Amino acid sequence: xxxxxxxxxxxxxxxxxxxxxxxxxxxxxxxxxxxxxxxxxxxxxxxxxxxxxxxxxxxxxxxxxxxxxxxxxxxxxxxxxxxxxxxxxxxxxxxxxxxxxxxxxxxxxxxxxxxxxxxxxxxxxxxxxxxxxxxxxxxxxxxx
Amino acid sequence: xxxxxxxxxxxxxxxxxxxxxxxxxxxxxxxxxxxxxxxxxxxxxxxxxxxxxxxxxxxxxxxxxxxxxxxxxxxxxxxxxxxxxxxxxxxxxxxxxxxxxxxxxxxxxxxxxxxxxxxxxxxxxxxxxxxxxxxxxxxxxxxx
DNA sequence: TTGAAATTGATAAACTGTCTCAAAATGATA
DNA sequence: TATCATTTTGAGACAGTTTATCAATTTCAA
Numbered sequence: 045x046x047x048x049x050x051x052x053x054x055x056x057x058x059x060x061x062x063x064x065x066x067x068x069x070x071x072x073x074x075x076x077x078x079x080x081x082x083x084x085x086x087x088x089x090x091x092x093x094x095x096x097x098x099x100x101x102x103x104x105x106x107x108x109x110x111x112x113x114x115x116x117x118x119x120x121x122x123x124x125x126x127x128x129x130x131x132x133x134x135x136x137x138x139x140x141x142x143x144x145x146x147x148x149x150x151x152x153x154x155x156x157x158x159x160x161x162x163x164x165x166x167x168x169x170x171x172x173x174x175x176x177x178x179x180x181x182x183x184x185x186x187x188x
Numbered sequence: 189x190x191x192x193x194x195x196x197x198x199x200x201x202x203x204x205x206x207x208x209x210x211x212x213x214x215x216x217x218x219x220x221x222x223x224x225x226x227x228x229x230x231x232x233x234x235x236x237x238x239x240x241x242x243x244x245x246x247x248x249x250x251x252x253x254x255x256x257x258x259x260x261x262x263x264x265x266x267x268x269x270x271x272x273x274x275x276x277x278x279x280x281x282x283x284x285x286x287x288x289x290x291x292x293x294x295x296x297x298x299x300x301x302x303x304x305x306x307x308x309x310x311x312x313x314x315x316x317x318x319x320x321x322x323x324x325x326x327x328x329x330x331x332x
Numbered sequence: 333t334t335g336a337a338a339t340t341g342a343t344a345a346a347c348t349g350t351c352t353c354a355a356a357a358t359g360a361t362a
Numbered sequence: 363t364a365t366c367a368t369t370t371t372g373a374g375a376c377a378g379t380t381t382a383t384c385a386a387t388t389t390c391a392a
Contacts, residue, residue: 103343357371
């Protein structure tokens with residue numbers, strides 16, 4: 045299981061190398077747990093890992109998830125009072141439809157939008173690495 | 189100045205009437221200040237209003253901005269660790285191109301993307317109120 | 333193997349936003 | 363306009379989430 049996510053581990057190692065950071069047991073452990081999720085909060089991951097590693101600190105989870113964001117493996121999304129960490133590599137990139145009333149989240153992908161984004165970027169001399177698109181509104185149930 | 193935003197004040201009064209709420213000096217004051225912004229945090233509004241009204245409580249700002257959300261005048265968006273209250277009556281929405289190297293921000297608008305967003309939302313039964321689109325990458329200068 | 337540098341775990345602290353409650357303000361009614 | 367039930371306010375306490383602190387431990391280059 046530990047060598048299942050070779051590519052992502054490689055990305056992490058490269059990031060660590062570039063920034064004089066070190067590979068630790070915790071970082072490996074958290075990476076593997078994280079890559080099994082689509083998105084998760086630090087708190088949820090803390091409780092999940094507490095079963096196998098009761099002494100893993102919450103602060104370490106936060107630090108490590110933020111590290112993953114720096115390395116481009118995760119993306120933080122602030123919603124309500126919590127932060128969700130999205131697994132960027134797990135699937136293709138997905139954007140979000142968010143109901144501001146019931147907090148329901150629908151994920152979607154739209155090639156045409158992505159293409160237009162590239163176009164806009166190119167027109168401004170930018171090369172896109174990642175993006176974030178969130179549509180806020182009311183789902184069909186809450187509109188009534 | 190106080191009678192500049194007649195339409196929005198009317199919306200507020202209707203909401204208050206419907207819910208057995210009262211029109212107060214603070215609610216008028218905060219509404220007028222809010223409508224001058226495109227989006228603002230409760231904290232920022234607190235400091236801004238403190239100059240003219242040193243005894244306006246932060247809790248009152250929060251309560252009132254949330255009231256505006258209920259009335260449909262504002263919309264809360266979680267941004268970073270803070271909540272920004274968007275002025276819904278402002279329409280000129282702009283998106284952002286952000287250089288991850290030099291932090292330069294370029295604003296843009298793209299009608300076609302907006303149209304596709306509506307399409308995606310409709311397909312999922314959503315009615316969009318606002319959205320956020322951020323493209324992260326390297327600007328032409330930083331790419332070299 | 334050694335040792336400088338980074339990391340960890342535990343917890344304190346910071347931050348944002350909500351709750352509490354006595355005092356004040358509102359507005360419907362007389 | 364005076365009355366008064368109801369709502370609102372201000373100030374601070376409080377709660378939930380995330381970051382900072384720091385001594386002890388771990389990593390990894392030499």
